[in-house]
Each structure stands twice: as structure tokens, then as C-alpha cells.
Amino acid sequence: MFCRYCNHLQAPTPDYYEFFALPRNLALDPDDLQKRFYAMSRQFHPDVFTLHSEQEKRYSLEASSILNDAYRVLRDPISRAEYVLKEAGFDIGEQRGKDVPPELLEEVFELNMALDELRSGDEDVLPQLDQMRHNFVEMLHQIDRDVEEQFRRHDAQATLDQRQAVLSEIRAILNRRRYIRNLVGEVDKQLTARNA
DSSP states (O other): OBOTTTOOBOOOOSOHHHHHTOOSOSSOOHHHHHHHHHHHHHHHOGGGGTTSOHHHHHHHHHHHHHHHHHHHHHHSHHHHHHHHHHHTTOOOOOOOTTOOOGGGHHHHHHHHHHHHHHHTTOGGGHHHHHHHHHHHHHHHHHHHHHHHHHHHHHHHOOSHHHHHHHHHHHHHHHHHHHHHHHHHHHHHHHHHHHHO
16 A cells, blocks of 8 residues: 555555455454454544645545445445455346245245235234244344355365355355345335334
8 A cells, every 4th residue: 555665655456355455255354354444544544644745645535435435345244245246247236026036935925915914904914924024034044154154165265266156156145135135124114114
């Protein structure tokens, strides 16, 4: 980040891993990341550069902005995975309603039926909706554990092709996670509307 000859601040890299000088692994030590963040926050804070050139002041502002964005993304495992997927060229667009994971077809059908009944005034389905919500939340917890395992698998791969193959699997898991999270959100929305 600093010129080795003149020690002036240089234009910061927009690459989050490079910015933090981290290997491009998915499994990161959160304590190490936090220590780096605090150290770099002090190092690049705009107040440190008030007496420097306009260019260095601008680089300091850019570095502070990138630092905050990078920390926010890298400290969250799901955001980190999505960032790595995007950087590797994978499409991580929003889950479309028609893209129901096949193993969830029955649960989604039952959920939609229960939600329709609730919307039509049948409150007898509330215990069923609570149970469905609980089941979906448990699925999310299991998916998060699966994602962590895939992170370790990704990081252990020796070649770019092997890492890409694991990233493809992670993308599928995250798509499933996004779909289930949306289902939980829909149940919460209907239950909140009912209680309002």
C-alpha cells in the first residue's frame, strides 16, 4: 500500500483479499481479520493524512472505504462466499421463485397451502406454520454447517480447477440457502401481519 522507495500511500487495490494481504481461502480466522481491520483502520484513517498531498488524502479515503466494505464482506461467511464466487465468475443473482430445489417441492407445496389457508382466515394452520418455520430454520443451520465444510474442502484443493469445482457446489448450496431463507421470510411476514 506504500511505495517502498518514497513511502507514499499508493492507490488501494479493490480486491478484498489482496487489500487485507490474505490468502484467497474461504475459511478465515475471524480474530485475525478483526486485528488486521483495526490495525489498518488506524494506518489509513484520513486524519493521519491531513498534512499529506491531495493524492494521498484521496487514496486514504479510498482505502478507508475499501477497508470497511472488505471487512463487512469477509467477516460474514455467506457474504465472503458470494464475493469469492462473483470474483471467480459465478452468477450469484437472486433466487427466482420457479427455481424450487427438487428436494423441497413437497415442503414448499404444503407451506403455500398453509399460507393460503391463513390468508383466507383459517388460524388453525398457525401451529403447522410454526413447525414448518422451525424445520426451515433447522435446514438453514444445517446448510451453514455444510457451507463451512465446503470452505475447508475448497481451501484444501491444490489446483484452480479443483477449487472451481468446489465453488460450483458452494454456489448450489447457497442458492438452496437463499431459497429457504426466503421461505422463512415469507412465513415471518404472514405471521407478523396476522399479529398486527
